[in-house]
Every structure is written in C-alpha cells, then in structure tokens.
Amino acid sequence: MGIVANVQADGLAGLEHNFLTGRVEDLIRWARSHSSWPATFGLACCAIEMMATGGPHYDLARFGMEVFRASPRQADIMIVAGRVSQKMAPVLRQIYDQMMEPKWVISMGVCASSGGMFNNYALVQGVDTIVPVDVYAPGCPPGPETLLQAIVTLHELIETGEIMRRREVTGAGAGVHLDELQLPTSSALTIGTR
Amino acid sequence: MSDAETPSIDDAELAEESVEEVLEEELPQPELLHGVPVSESRGQVVLHPSRDEYVALVSSLRELGYWMCVDLCGVDYLGYGPNRNLPAGVAPERFEVVVGLLSHSDRSRIRLRVQIPESDPELATLFLIHPSVENPEREVFDMFGIRFDGHPDMTRILMPDEWVGHPLRKDYELGRIPVQFKGASTAR
C-alpha cells in the first residue's frame, strides 16, 4: 500500500506523518531569514563587538547566524562593522559584488552609517553611498544587544519580503534606522558560577 | 629689532661692521650637547641638529647607547603663533622632523628636532642606522610630503597611491562635509 492509495482511501487522515501547507515563497523567506550567514567584514572597534555578539554570552547561534563566512560567496549578510576609509571603499564594493543574491547589508555603528565623529578627508561618510544598506545600527560601538536587535529586525524584513520589493523599485536597501538600546547598566555583577 | 636711527651713507660700512661685531658679542652662544644646540622642554632633552649634522649625530648617539629609534614624526609649523623654543642659532623653518631615541642602558630618552625648509622638503634617511624608521618615514612622506633621501621604498603608506596632497599639512583642508540627513520625513 502506497501513500497515494492511503490518501485515496481515507483522505488526509490516511497520511502517516504530519505536515504543514504553505506557499513556497513564504517557506523560502522563512528559511532565508533563519539561516542567513554573515560575512566577516570586521573593520574597526565594531568588529570586536561583533565578535562579542558571536561569543558565548550573547550567542548569535540562537538566530542561525553563528557561521561567519570568510568567503563572500558563501555569505548572505554583510555586517559593515566599523569605519570605511577611502582606501577600503573599492574593496568593500568588490566584496559586496561577489556575494550571491539575495544579500543584505547591516551598517553597524555610526562610522559606517554616517562617518560618525570622523568627518574628515579619510573616511567615506556613510557606507550607503557605496552599497544599499538595509538596517542601520546606531552606537559607537553598538553594544551586542543593539546588533542583535538589528539582526532580528532584518530577519523580520526578510520574512515579510519587504526589502526585496523595495530594492526592485528603488535599487536601495530597506533603510531601517534603529534606536540604540538603552539597557540599564548592570550595577550588580552577576558572574556565572562554574 | 628695528633701529630708529638710520646711519649716514658715509659711515655705512663702518656701521655695518660694528653692528655685526656687536651682534656677535651679544648673541647668546647656544648651549651645546653632542656638538649641536640643545634645549629643554618640560624636563625632556631636545637636540637641534641641522640637516647636515643629523645622520652623523644619530649614528654617534647610537654608539653612546641610544640603540633604539622609537619614534619619528613630522610637524608642520605653518601658522604657529608663539615662540617655538628653539635655541639661539637655529632658524625656524616650516617643517620639522622629530625623532625620539631611547637608551636602555641609562634608561633615558633624547629627542631630535630637525628643521626642514618648505622650499626643499628633503632629509637623509635613517634607514641604514635604524631600520625601524622605515614605516614612520614613509608615513611622514605620505602625510607631510617630506622626502627621505636614500629610503628604499619612498611610497605612500596610509593613503592610496594615487592620492593628491599631504593630509597633515596645515594648508590641507580637513575635508569635512556638511551632515546630510537622508530620508528625513519630518521637518519641524
């Protein structure tokens, strides 16, 4: 007796396994958002916080993102973490071009977003002049919590498909600006016991 | 230093001579250390060699125990108002190359300030005496446009090769651009 015969005989009740139904499009978006791998694009201070986000305390693995890919061809998200100099800008664009579609960009920190406190000859004033940015994470450097929020926001945008629609129309990213998370400074130190 | 009285034409020569004589007598002789004028800045010893004395001085200081050249940087004094604390006999120029030497044996530091004229921004390299100046000298070239004669690789180090200008010169603009607010929806 095959599955087809079971279904023909009993309808859906004839199936041995549970299953979900849905549109292929939704399924793909869901899969994309939950396994978007970041490229290691650490530039400056923010890179240290990005690594901290991947570390044990903040644990980026909870969002299916712990696999930082060194090769842009295997990566989906570029987290521009730090200041982009005039010398680095062509390299950054080249790496972005090497990434496979669909791809997303998080601009981490004020230097990447707007040049930050270094408004001078050496820095590109905002990485969005080179690549389309989907989410801007503020802070200097943004704490791991802020970066996590940026990532979660991006995942939501991927799931709703909003970014790709907008990119088709304007060629630019989603351009979502986050607020920096104002978490209370931990006055009492809780240190994990072994 | 402007003289109120103008000497008559007749005794001009005489006056010139005497002025020179007087100047020579009155000019304070610079204090010398290792054969070059020396000054003090916040308790730190600063030597002021000329461009010709520079290399010989660094190598003789090396013999004396200053084995390490820790730092080399440039300064552009364009538009510097106050007195530059140069000893007598050292004429101020636009650029300076500042070299920091360290002696481990007597745990002391010594600093060299070399005057570099704007018209001819060049200085002999220290590379053969202290290979540690390779990167710093390239940085000074990149940022100030001071060439180091005899350096094995006198190219830009921080800026891209095709960059125009030397950013740390005082007449180079900071390059600030006005802040642009993109996509700002509310205008108050």
Added chain:
Amino acid sequence: MTSTDLTTLNSARDRLTSDGSVLRLSETEAEQKSGYQAPTEEGLGERMIMNMGPQHPSTHGVLRLVLEMDGETITRSKPVIGYLHTGMEKTGEELTYLQGATNVTRMDYAAPLFNELVFSLAVEELLGIEVPDRGQWIRMLMSELNRMSSHLLFMATNGMDLGAVGMMLYGWREREEVLRFFEAVTGLRMNHNYIRPGGVAADLPDGWEEELSAILDIIPDRLAEFDLLMTGQPIWRDRLQGVGVITAEEALSLGATGPILRSTGYAWDLRRDQPYLKYDQVEFDVIAGSFGDCFDRYSIRLAEIRESMRIVRQIIEKMPEGDYRVQDKKVTPPPRARIDESMEALIHHFKIFTEGFKVPEGEVYVAVESPRGELGCYIVSDGSSKPFRMHIRGPSFVNLQTLPHLMKDSFLADTVAIISSVDPIMGEIDR
C-alpha cells in the same frame, strides 16, 4: 635583561637592511605582478606573488600582505596598510583637549584605556599638573584590567587562527567578565573616554572591591583551562615553537617593543624601567622569553594576565581615599550639584565644555607600556585649547615591520600564526 653589545647589534642591523626579506613593490606594481613570475636573470627562480587580505579572516582586521612565494615557502613579503586610515591625527587638531580623549580612545580598540592614559599624561605634562593619588591608582587599576582584557582577546583570536576554535568561546567568556566591570565603572564596554586630562571621569562605584574580587577568583581557574587546552598540547606546540623566530638585536633594530621584544629575553618594560603612575609602588615581574618564537610570545601574554591580576590585587589593598581628579578650576568642571545652585558654576561648566581649557605652549613626548608595547604620544601646543599637532606612536605600527623578517623562509601556513603572534590592531596602525 640580557645584555647585548653594539657589534652584535650592528651586524644584526646590517643583515636586516641587506637581506631583502621585504618585498618592495608599490600597490600598483603588486597588482600587475600578482600571480606567476618567471625566473629572472637576477637568479630568482620560479615564484608566485600572492595577495592576502585586506579582507581575510586571520589578518586581524584589514591588514593586507603581498607575499612572494617559492612553492610553499615565503621568500619576501610586504605588509600593506592604510585600509583603516581614519585621519585621527588631523581630527585631533580640531578637537579640544577635553574632547581629545574620545578621539584617541578609538585607535587601539582592544586597549582603549591606554590611549586615553597616554594622551592625558601628555596633556598633564604640558599643563604641569599632578593628578591626586586616588586618580592615579584608579588609572592604574583600569589599565591593568584593560591589559587583561586585551590579552584575553589575543588568547581568543590566536586560538581561533590556529584552529583551536573553542578558544574563541573561552577567551570571550573571560573577557566579558572584565568588560562588565568596565561597564559598571565607565558606562561603556569599549571606547570609554574615562581617563581624561586632569584625572578620571568618575569615581569607582560602591562595592567595586567585591566585584573585582569575584572576577579575580574566577579567572585563575579559567587560565588553568587555557593551559590545559593549549599550552601543553603537542599540536599547539608544534605550530608555535620555532616559528617566527627573532633575536633581541633584530627586535631592537626594528623598533619592536612589548611582548615581541620581551620574547627574545630582553626584559624591557616601561612600567618597571621608566615608571609612570604608581608602578614603583607595586610588585610585579617582567615576563621574558628565551627563544623569541611565537610560543614565547603566547606564553608571555598568558603570564602577563596573571601578573596583571597580581597588580590588581595590590591595588585593591592600597587604594587611597581622596579626589579622583585635580581640583584645579581651570581644568576640572564643577560638580553637578554646584551647577544647580550657582550661575558662575554653570558658566564655568559651559566654558570648559565649549571652549576648553588653554594649555601652555610647548612640546612633549610621553610613553606608557600598552599590551602591545610602547605607546607614545607627542603633542605640540601653541597655547590654545586645541593641540597644534598630536601624534601617537602606535606600538603595532612599528611592530608590524618585523613581519617580513619573521615570515622569511617559513611556510605559508605559518603566516597566520606569525601575524597572530604580533597581535596587530589595525586601528592603531592606520590611525
């Protein structure tokens, strides 16, 4: 300190300037020549010019290396830098002395407090003021903790570069403990702007001793885990011992400081040899190696974490009471409570933060021992409230010159171990 003499030093220097381990190609040439190179008349055999970076997982940021390979062996190489050039020295001329600390703290982002410290010491030297004892001890406490967090970061990245990926987790776990203390004291995890000309920004919070003791209780056990995971492991030793060897004379000639110089057995540490702050009142050992290889540099950093903890314990005991910043109205803003009741205090506060304080003219060079070596600051003041010229002598910038010599005749696979052992921080190299 192992002694050396001028003759050995001179011969080492002459070897370094003539042995051609540095590949002197401009960026454009390197691009044109990348790939296969046919044998030349100068006696060079078949070789390959390879580009590594600036975007490479183990170049610690945006370091780019141009390597000339003969098979698997590196014959010549050249580090290409500038991909993170931020123009901080230029921006520093536009900021007041009070704002200056925010600028310099972003240079060596693994050890931000040292940048602030050296800048503040230089400004104070120009001003001719002395920070009260408590301020100095707090500065010392914070910089030793920062040394620990910086070396823990090294442990994590060094482990990961060599394939001990688990170290990435362990190193960060410990570093997070120190960062949490920083956050409680300064309000930030990095780029604190805590040490400022005239003292520190705020006093230590209540209960800091207990918090610190808790950290100091945990970390020794965890360092023992590091030993178990790395120090004794044969693979770890094989990959580091005898790799990237440098002699004391070569290190001196190339200006290398910090763990690189000490790994050769030449025990030079500014904390002991040219004491600043109150380092003459605490006991600690200067750790030196004997072979000058990557393993020595790793062990020195591991041991320095333990020495820093020893210093921190002494600081907890000896911390004096008193002011944490100078009570000099010219430099220090009035306390918050005074601003609410006094108009003059409000104006004074406003003036200090908008115009800044004037610093007497002069020039000064001050150096401290950062986790990477001698961190120096040269400031020229023209008597205004902004530095006329501010130059930072970054230890990584100078240490980077040892790379071609360390890598000469080593295998391609060892480059990662060697770069990692130099522990370059690009923010400080490119500034």
